[in-house]
Amino acid sequence: DIQMTQSPSSVSASVGDRVTMTCRASQAISSYLAWYQQKPGKAPKLLIYVASRLQSGVPARFSGSGSGTDFTLTISSLQPEDFATYYCQQASSFPLTFGGGTKVEIK
Amino acid sequence: EVQLLESGGGLVQPGGSLRLSCAASGFTLRSYAMSWVRQAPGKGPEWVSAISGSGDSTYYADSVKGRFTFSRDNSKNTVYLQMNSLRAEDTAVYYCAKGAVSGYDLDAFDMWGQGTMVTVSS
Numbered sequence: 001d002i003q004m005t006q007s008p009s010s011v012s013a014s015v016g017d018r019v020t021m022t023c024r025a026s027q028a029i030s031s032y033l034a035w036y037q038q039k040p041g042k043a044p045k046l047l048i049y050v051a052s053r054l055q056s057g058v059p060a061r062f063s064g065s066g067s068g069t070d071f072t073l074t075i076s077s078l079q080p081e082d083f084a085t086y087y088c089q090q091a092s093s094f095p096l097t098f099g100g101g102t103k104v105e106i107k
Numbered sequence: 108e109v110q111l112l113e114s115g116g117g118l119v120q121p122g123g124s125l126r127l128s129c130a131a132s133g134f135t136l137r138s139y140a141m142s143w144v145r146q147a148p149g150k151g152p153e154w155v156s157a158i159s160g161s162g163d164s165t166y167y168a169d170s171v172k173g174r175f176t177f178s179r180d181n182s183k184n185t186v187y188l189q190m191n192s193l194r195a196e197d198t199a200v201y202y203c204a205k206g207a208v209s210g211y212d213l214d215a216f217d218m219w220g221q222g223t224m225v226t227v228s229s
Binding site: 036043044046091092098101 | 153207222
């Protein structure tokens with residue numbers, strides 16, 4: 001199975017900050033990586049797929065990069081509605097696996 | 108509007124069974140792979156099972172293999188997860204999720220249901 005490791009597990013930031021988080025796969029997954037945002041009590045929401053493609057309707061302040069084993073999600077200017085937990089997910093092989101999450105908290 | 112609506116969750120004793128349903132609307136169900144993803148309280152998402160658009164191929168996490176069965180009825184725009192021999196560790200919110208790209212079994216999920224809670228406890 002491919003293990004997905006996210007870091008940091010949490011980050012404290014202020015509105016307007018640039019926030020970067022990483023996801024590392026235990027083996028190469030090409031660009032088959034997705035990012036999700038999840039708020040308490042809600043289902044995850046797809047932000048980015050195939051590592052860098054912005055899902056329709058997602059604000060352009062979200063961007064993704066990387067390939068192989070190392071990936072990054074960046075929020076260019078944090079907005080109040082962005083405080084949430086973010087998960088990566090590999091879609092390279094079954095079983096599909098998620099990272100442990102990065103919680104973005106208010107500083 | 109694209110929508111997924113799960114039902115069938117509830118409280119069940121260890122060793123019991125439940126059948127979850129997920130009704131799809133707003134898209135052609137047979138064109139997309141579907142998955143079940145669960146999330147235990149306070150934990151991250153865990154993929155459980157996937158089924159191809161045609162229903163010919165199914166995939167399972169090791170933790171549920173042999174106990175859960177994923178099926179679909181494209182004529183009813185509904186997918187199902189039959190869960191047998193339930194264990195306490197199966198307790199979670201279960202989401203059905205739609206594959207983002209038509210025709211791909213391995214995929215991200217661009218639409219999720221609201222989730223249905225399954226509690227396994229005596």
